Amino acid sequence: MQSITVAAIQMVSTPLVAQNLAVARHLIAEAAQAGAQLIVLPEYFAIMGQQDTDKLAVQEVFGVGPLQDFLAQAAREFGIWLVGGTIPLRSELPDRVMNSSLVFNPHGECVARYDKIHLFGFDNGVERFCESDTIAPGTQVVTFDTPFGRVGLAVCYDLRFPELFRSVGEVDIWLLPAAFTATTGRAHWEVLLRARAIENQCFVIAPNQGGVHPTGRETFGHSIIIDPWGKVLSCLPEGEGVVLAELKASQLTRVRSTLPALTHRIFK
Template identity: 55%
Template sequence: MTVHRIAAVQMASGAQVAANLQEAQRLIQEAVENGAECVVLPENFAFMGANDHAKLAIQEPFGEGMIQQFLAQTAKQQGIWLIGGTIPLASGDPHRVRAACLAYNPEGICVARYDKIHLFDVDVGSHERYEESQTTDPGQEITVFDTPFGRIGLAICYDLRFPELFRCLLEQGAEIICVPSAFTDITGRAHWELLTRTRAVENLSYLIAADQGGYHVNGRKTYGDSLIVDPWGHVLNRLFQGLGVVTADIDTEHQAQLRQRFPTIHHRKILCQAR
């Protein structure tokens, strides 16, 4: 049996980058003390400002800046793989950033970057509307990379609603899918567990969903319920509310056997033409 421990961090990030990084560091340390080899941070872990435009002021060039330095140093100091939620990186457009998820190896080297493809332009009701595309430039490429405990694919929050993206990750060999998120409370109560478990089952993949959970300075409430799902759709561990860490062991041999015995991912037939 080949078992590795992975952790998802749940936060309620605010508008002070230094304070958010300090809190992230504390929770990463807790995950490491619980035996985690890989830690996944939530979307916007380093900054959730008073409005969407506020993130333009703290954007960083790729490879430079306080937030990226924090991720690199923490991964190296703790000797872990660190999936850095999302941070605002310069896009070349002064009015928009890329919502980038960066992955660091235990040497502190950034080995993968995924820029959020699907942007949250949605009216969720109760006078709550989002237009992420006003301040964020969408990514165009999927990201999958190798680790000692499996091939990891990256997705972010709203991406959960688009199964085609996850199929693309599967086609590139993804065995574990990490989904940093900041799901709204309204949509989280309706669909969060349903979507995370479905994406895991249909791809026979482990899914690690690290979510924001709490109240933020912009008046927004995020759902929380960070969880780790196995390829059969079982929730291995979760944290419904509050700040904290979720850990679970993933068994890559069990996953390989399951994919062999129940080979749904090899039985796909795409018949899109109408008669």
């Protein structure tokens, strides 16, 4: 791994795609100007609809569409690695989309795609969420190689399934864009993210939606960057903004050599 400055973008996305893209571009520019070479947007950055079905109206075919054009252009313009949180891509199932995280290199080329595997389901009598009503699940864990190390992709609810992270061997940086609810976030967000960083001895970059949305939905925020020892390097509690940190290759090497837990695994 090589040391790199990274950014997690926190948003409070609305049902208006154009408005969300304008905010995203402003925050990407801010992060790039601050020296970030890898920038990660949150889940649903482009749209948080009045209804869950609203995202069906802006779905795109993989490789074609204004959301993908926006990401490619921003990556080229700022010369960065850009991860488009998630956008809705067409699936083979009627009335369902893939909730997909796309990675663009500094040339604006899409070099990785991950379709969210675990779909959130929650009902406490007050709040109810059922992503499987409008989303088709992915099936493949995705990692990709960069000049700064091996990177893995996961999304939001995937955080609760440690076997996903362990299934692909050693990864230097895990990216986890999310729209974690305030209810579950207060209880589990940081502790689960730190656990994934500690047990996989890797950096974790987790940009979240962060506030009360026009729809009334409340997301937890606390976009966060964590080192392989489980130390929080930077965090933004709420509202729109940029979370910046330097990921030091020496820290990754130190943790893995001092406590070589990954080489001590018995069950694989």
